[in-house]
Amino acid sequence: MRLTGPHIGLLATAAIIALLPLTFPNSYYYDVAVSALFNAVLCVGLNLLIGYAGQISLGHAGFFALGAYVSGILTTRWNLPPLLALVVGAVLVGTLAFVLARPILRLKGHYLAMATLGIGIIIFIVLNTEAWLTGGPDGLTVNYLSVAGWTLKGDRNWYWLAGILLLTTVWLSLNLIDSAVGRALRAVHGSEVGAAVVGVDTGRYKVLVFVISAVFASVVGSLFAHRNGLITPGIGSFFHSVELVAMVVLGGMASTFGAVVGAVILSVLPHLLTSFEDYEAIILGMIMMSTMIFMPKGIVPTVLRLLRQRGGAS
Amino acid sequence: MSLLRVDGLSKAFGGINAVADLSFTINPGTIHSIIGPNGAGKTTLFNLITGVYHPSGGRIRFQDADVAGLPPYELARLGMSRTFQNLQIFFNMTAVENVMVGAHLHLNPRVLPSLLHLPVVKRRDRECRAKARELMEFVGCGAYLEADSASMPYGALKRLEIARALASRPKLLLLDEPAAGLNATESREIDEVIKRIAGQGVTVVLVEHDMKMVMGISDHILALDYGRKLAEGTPAEVRQNPDVISAYLGAGSA
Numbered sequence: 203m204r205l206t207g208p209h210i211g212l213l214a215t216a217a218i219i220a221l222l223p224l225t226f227p228n229s230y231y232y233d234v235a236v237s238a239l240f241n242a243v244l245c246v247g248l249n250l251l252i253g254y255a256g257q258i259s260l261g262h263a264g265f266f267a268l269g270a271y272v273s274g275i276l277t278t279r280w281n282l283p284p285l286l287a288l289v290v291g292a293v294l295v296g297t298l299a300f301v302l303a304r305p306i307l308r309l310k311g312h313y314l315a316m317a318t319l320g321i322g323i324i325i326f327i328v329l330n331t332e333a334w335l336t337g338g339p340d341g342l343t344v345n346y347l348s349v350a351g352w353t354l355k356g357d358r359n360w361y362w363l364a365g366i367l368l369l370t371t372v373w374l375s376l377n378l379i380d381s382a383v384g385r386a387l388r389a390v391h392g393s394e395v396g397a398a399v400v401g402v403d404t405g406r407y408k409v410l411v412f413v414i415s416a417v418f419a420s421v422v423g424s425l426f427a428h429r430n431g432l433i434t435p436g437i438g439s440f441f442h443s444v445e446l447v448a449m450v451v452l453g454g455m456a457s458t459f460g461a462v463v464g465a466v467i468l469s470v471l472p473h474l475l476t477s478f479e480d481y482e483a484i485i486l487g488m489i490m491m492s493t494m495i496f497m498p499k500g501i502v503p504t505v506l507r508l509l510r511q512r513g514g515a516s
Numbered sequence: 517m518s519l520l521r522v523d524g525l526s527k528a529f530g531g532i533n534a535v536a537d538l539s540f541t542i543n544p545g546t547i548h549s550i551i552g553p554n555g556a557g558k559t560t561l562f563n564l565i566t567g568v569y570h571p572s573g574g575r576i577r578f579q580d581a582d583v584a585g586l587p588p589y590e591l592a593r594l595g596m597s598r599t600f601q602n603l604q605i606f607f608n609m610t611a612v613e614n615v616m617v618g619a620h621l622h623l624n625p626r627v628l629p630s631l632l633h634l635p636v637v638k639r640r641d642r643e644c645r646a647k648a649r650e651l652m653e654f655v656g657c658g659a660y661l662e663a664d665s666a667s668m669p670y671g672a673l674k675r676l677e678i679a680r681a682l683a684s685r686p687k688l689l690l691l692d693e694p695a696a697g698l699n700a701t702e703s704r705e706i707d708e709v710i711k712r713i714a715g716q717g718v719t720v721v722l723v724e725h726d727m728k729m730v731m732g733i734s735d736h737i738l739a740l741d742y743g744r745k746l747a748e749g750t751p752a753e754v755r756q757n758p759d760v761i762s763a764y765l766g767a768g769s770a
Contacts, residue, residue: 256608377633381641382616382625385609389617392606396677399566399604400684401592401621410627456608 208376211459215372219365223358232357236429238469239364240422243371245449245461247418252447253455254379255411256391257307258315260443261322265416267438268295268325269423271336274344274433284347288424292417299416303409322443329435341434344427360429367425368462371418375458387411388456452493454500463502518577519544519688519719520565525574525584527560527743534560536743538574542736544687547714548721549730551754552740553763558723559601561740562692565721566598567591578688593621595687599677601696601723607666611657611676614665615648616641618683651679655709671702678709682718689713691722695729707733731755739763 219239226232244266251257272291276282282290306317329336336342347354354363378384386407389397394404427433436442445468453464471489475482497504518541527535535557542548550558563569565576567588576584578594586594597618606614623644629637652658657675660668665676674694681689694710695703707729714720724730730737730751737754739746747757754760 374631378627378631381630381633381637382620382623382644383627383630385613385617386620386625388609388613389606389620392608393604395568395588396600396604396606396680397617397620398588399568399592399598400618400680401589401597402617403587403589414627 208380208458212369212372212376215459215462216369219369223361229357232361234470234473236357236360236364238466239361239368240426241446241449241469242462242465243364243368244419244422245446245453245465246368246371246375246458247415248446249450249455249458249461250375250378250387251411251415252450253457253461254384254391255387255408257408257412258311258447259318259412259415260315260440260447261318261320261325262415262419262446263440263442264322264325264438265295265299265419266423266426266442266446267329267433267435268298269420270344270427270433270437271329271342271423272420273424273427274342275335277345277428278343283349284345284424284428285349288421291424292420295420296413296417299413300409303412304405307405307408307412319440319443322438322440326435326438326440329438336435339435341432343432344430346431347425347428354428364425372458372462379458383407383410391456448490452490452500454502454504457500457502457506460500460502464500467501517544518542519579520721521575521577522565523575523577525561525564525576526572527557527564527569528572534743535564538740538743538745540738540745540748542688542719542721544719545714545717546719546735547710547733548719549734549737550721550723550740551725551727551730551737552746555742556740557743558740559692560743562598562690562721562723566596566690592684592686595685596690597681597684597686597688598690599674599681599692599694601692603670603673603677605665605673605676609665611660611663611665611668611672612645612648612652614676615651615679615683616644618651618680619644619647621684648679648683651682652676654712655679655682656705671698674698674706675709678713682713686718688719688721691720691724693723693725695724695726703729 222235248259248262251259269291272294273284273287276287276290277284302321306314309317330339354360386397386402389402390404390407398404449464449468450461452468453462454460471486472482475485478485493501520542523539525535525538526533550561552558560569564571567586571584574584575582578596581594583591583594606617623640649661652661655675655678657672657679660672665673668676678691678694694706698706703726710720710733734751737751738748739754739760741763746763747754747760
């Protein structure tokens with residue numbers, strides 16, 4: 203089989219995930235790595251919507267939080283097995299996204315941003331105020347992830363689970379993009395009317411990608427709940443939604459590996475900058491600003507283009 | 517029997533009647549041109565036929581179905597496709613991928629097999645890519661098979677749009693100003709492409725300002741002015757029509 207760019211990228215990602223723990227001196231590093239991997243999975247899904255299909259969502263943290271809370275509530279209050287709760291959460295969030303998508307995705311640009319922002323805020327408010335169900339602002343304690351009597355504990359094990367999950371997600375995303383479904387999604391971004399006149403039901407594809415990306419968020423939310431042990435409404439806040447979009451844009455829109463790189467950078471950077479104490483947020487902001495000014499297409503597409511130019515020149 | 521039958525078609529934008537009470541038929545296997553001065557309603561008519569606009573009144577029959585008000589993707593399924601005066605290329609994709617989107621209906625894509633890249637998906641994709649390359653050669657942009665569409669010259673993009681439309685295997689192909697912005701040589705080449713398309717049994721309708729091209733290749737011409745039918749007939753008949761002459765050259769010139 204001929205190795206193409208995406209295959210090489212996938213192998214490189216696998217190698218990095220496999221070898222990185224050798225450099226981890228303590229469990230704190232695992233902890234940061236797991237959250238980076240979770241964000242990467244979520245961003246690969248969000249990138250299908252934002253980068254490839256050209257739609258925006260400022261409410262995806264809401265879907266993430268819903269997945270987390272469905273898992274939390276079903277496992278702690280109704281004693282459902284965590285895996286079943288995760289699936290129920292994904293189905294519920296997928297259904298909700300499907301119902302909302304038709305009316306919302308008729309909107310474009312700023313209007314779509316406003317509508318998705320509204321969804322996120324509504325979810326956040328419900329999680330905050332319906333304390334009888336969600337525990338309100340105090341949050342909800344969630345049990346360990348256990349499957350068939352075996353319990354997943356320790357940062358190291360979570361790291362491997364998250365790593366495998368990311369590789370699977372990247373593989374699925376690469377497959378989808380390089381198929382007729384993926385081409386239809388990209389065509390919706392390129393020209394909706396151009397796609398429609400050759401038979402692409404653009405409305406259907408926008409709904410499809412919205413649902414897929416919401417389900418990704420929900421699954422990651424469920425896993426996050428079990429790992430963290432405590433979830434609060436803050437995980438569904440507007441700021442978290444913006445953070446997710448920033449990861450996709452920083453890494454590079456319409457690039458699966460870009461989403462991964464963006465998620466990893468923005469997850470790890472705050473930990474690297476803690477020594478700057480009060481100036482941490484300012485430095486983070488300046489790094490983001492200069493990246494967008496000097497690499498408006500995002501990190502991965504820019505680097506790839508430079509490499510290609512150098513390869514062509516030599 | 518007619519392939520397309522338009523009956524009393526109207527479209528109003530506010531108080532302006534862009535197309536007013538227009539009726540005509542298009543027979544299969546022929547090349548039709550729609551001409552008229554700027555603002556005569558030619559592009560509006562195209563947008564009505566292809567479902568981009570909703571008609572304010574009237575009927576459109578395509579083959580045996582009443583299709584007025586159907587969305588463009590449904591019309592594509594019935595065998596109608598088009599190109600655009602202002603290009604609607606997918607600039608975020610390569611040239612050959614643009615044409616592959618044109619074959620969307622014939623791939624009948626499903627999400628789960630696509631996510632898993634099942635062998636059947638890969639095989640059909642390979643066939644689709646090969647067919648797309650053939651179509652690019654056919655319309656004369658074979659030099660850009662692996663090109664990024666964003667880096668292609670204007671003339672090649674016009675051909676690429678035709679290839680994309682052909683990939684949907686239309687019975688009726690509508691070309692909105694295929695020669696606009698092209699030089700004389702390029703125009704003649706497009707001319708040849710259109711004749712070859714018609715030679716394969718596809719009915720072609722075009723809006724065009726290049727009169728040399730229109731008079732040379734059309735079997736039938738419909739002249740519009742202010743959204744109404746001005747004249748209709750063979751190129752020779754339309755050329756002689758005093759109404760057409762005065763609409764183009766100003767009243768009194770005839």
